[in-house]
Amino acid sequence: MIDAAIFDRCVSCGLCLPACPTYQETMTETLGPRGRISLIKAMALGELEPDSPGFQATIGGCLGCRACEAACPSGVAYGELLEQARERIEHAVVPSRSLPKRMIRTLLLRDIFAHPWMLRASAAIARFGQRLGLDRLLVLTGVARLLGLERAIALAPRFDGTSFVAKGQRFAAHRVSKTVALHVGCIASVAFAKLHEATIRVLNHAHCTVVVPAGQGCCGAIAAHAGERTDARERAKAVIAAFESSGASIYVTNVAGCGAALKEYGTWFAHDAEWSERARTFSAAVRDITELLDEQFAASPPKLGPLKCSVAYQDPCHLAHAQRITAAPRRLLEMIPAMTLVPLRESSLCCGGAGVYNLTQPDMSDRLRARKIETIIESGAQVLATANPGCAIQIEAGLRERTLRLPVMHVVELLDEAFSAYDASTRSRPASASAMVR
Ligand code: SF4
Ligand code: SF4
Structure with a gap:
């Protein structure tokens, strides 16, 4: 069912249009949020079939970046509306799928x-x-x-043979102020194991003991974005149950797309009497890694060594728009001595990655990626920082295509290097974390 209370809030003012990447690229009403909302409303009112080719193209062409939602003064929950529309399309097309x-x-x-x-x-x-x-x-x-x-x-990212298996590990900090549970995700657990290692080291430096609950897994975002919300909720139940038994008070993720989904479990289960309270409690405990580190380092400034380079920061859509976190990652980067944070034009405009959008909508994805690469070159940065592995994959592919050698790093990886630089300067490096990965 489409929730009419969401689209009824839209007053068709069009203030979201300049924020929408697909509208900016095409200047076409049906490829902008206002047009999409009016078509979703028409479909909900029975004036349009959910499997009509035009409706599918309009919804399929949406990145789900939620820049429109952040720009909307009326508070239209576009992300939720989009997922409800995707679910209706999915139900309508299943019978005709080979x-x-x-x-x-x-x-x-x-x-x-x-x-x-x-x-x-x-x-x-x-x-x-x-x-x-x-x-x-x-x-x-x-x-x-x-x-x-x-x-x-x-x-495809380069797989290095490492993976991070969640099996109830515990990584104790020397001086503990919090115990946090790490979500290792699905693709991130096999393609970004080293990012998880770095995350744990940095969290330990931030006085957080880290536990990795067994039995967790995919957050369900991929299924939800594909219109399979029933499956998404099944994934979510497993995650909630695993984290509830972790004993941690805070649940942390280093993947912005997962974080946006984990924080929305309360909405996913709003009409489920058995799970709604548990889901709300769970979501209230979720933090993006940059959000948590920003809090921790404000209370206890970190000892970081210098990294002499210029860095541009790319805002991941699911961090900037879905979670409204833009200042924390920048504050963290600005803490690193000798590093210069340079401006990146259109830093919060989607890079075209958007989950599997870069596979399903190649033309628009490539246009947005090329646009992003131009702004990175223009910034003159020596390193591109982001806070989402999906953005890193997309941008690295764009840099490869242009044969540009520019490292793309997660904010946490830069912090990890800065901690190592400090430890090297005092000749007391922390214990290697390579045992965490197998
Ligand atoms: S979604 Fe919000 S900003 Fe966009 S047209 Fe509707 S009310 Fe205006
Ligand atoms: S989610 Fe992004 S691509 Fe889709 S309508 Fe909103 S701004 Fe445009």
């Missing part, structure tokens, strides 16, 4: 993301292919194009 497509979708959304071992096996296969150069061979021979895998291969 069996092979249904099987692939089930494998990707229900099986792989629900079972961490399947995710690790998939990552191991991808790594094997990358190491042997099979990915390049598939592209060079044209087989990748025939199989529709060309973009997936170009965008």
